[in-house]
Amino acid sequence: MRKLEAGKLVIASHNAGKVREIQDLLAPFGMEVISAGDLNLPEPDETGETFEENSLLKSLAAAKASNLPALADDSGLSVAILSGAPGIYSARWAGPRKDFDRAQKKVADAVAEYDTIEQKADRSAAFICALSLAWPDGHTEVFEGRVEGQMTWPARGEKGFGYDPTFIPNGYDITFAEMDPAEKHKISHRADAFQQLVAACFS
Template identity: 65%
Template structure:
């Protein structure tokens, strides 16, 4: 992180204690809680604190993660961690990208979202590739407005029909490179070891703990 003069500033450390997970997505809150458990962090979700969901007006994953984390930290008076993540499909020029949740509609129907993604790829013709990647941006904010951000990625291919019920979101249609099963078929511990969220977490843990 740099200051206004372009000089590198030390990354702020996070000590044991309570941390707000700035998300109303139960699957995401659970996964983040599992990743934080070994570090002495007690998590509480934004929904449990009845915090509002901000409008995601950023144009990047990190911008959206930062605005969610900063609002949650300001309203709760506690450090807050926000995640903004999504599926980026090469054949769709990176869509759904930062709009991944919106493709699921107001009811957060990811079966519908996966169908929309697959239909869009199929509409590109038989030569359209199936390459895709997940991106996860993590933003850690403190009540005084300080924020640190980290980004992770995992590459893979789209599969159809979707397989597995162990993940959430687009997991059942995403098969990571080097593996023969989808994220939806993977046991949580295995996914946590190599996912986009795990990649971002590894960078955050190395920096702030």
């Protein structure tokens, strides 16, 4: 495993909520964080078939374009009864306007098709995160985290982003969007992947 030296680190994302969450996780390590959006870096096409492949596409593109180490996340919601959908297409279910109210309704409608008069369909789901760190020379490290939970509708909470208002992690009775961000950072899929990254790549 290659260690990450203190200095500038590019977060290969244009998603403000995701960048903010990663900045919070990095705060204790003294890194000078810059987003791909701050650098006006183009977003590469996510042509991979897994979270890991798409994460690597983004981190490598940002590292080579900026000549700095770059950290990328590819993450999404995997709903059991939908055979893992929306999965790597989680953002695309929100459409070009990134309308996650629309995406949440799309998931709710898809799950409801499996409801019967006798019982509701299985609402179990997981958030999955592949976190990759890339250097300008092409070296990479990749870590995958996940958090299990249940889907709930209607949406609840204002603190999260994406599908957070409809996801209740196991062991809780509130959604990610109702949870204090510090609490979410302890248990989220991103936190799981990040803890693995820290253990491997931070001195």
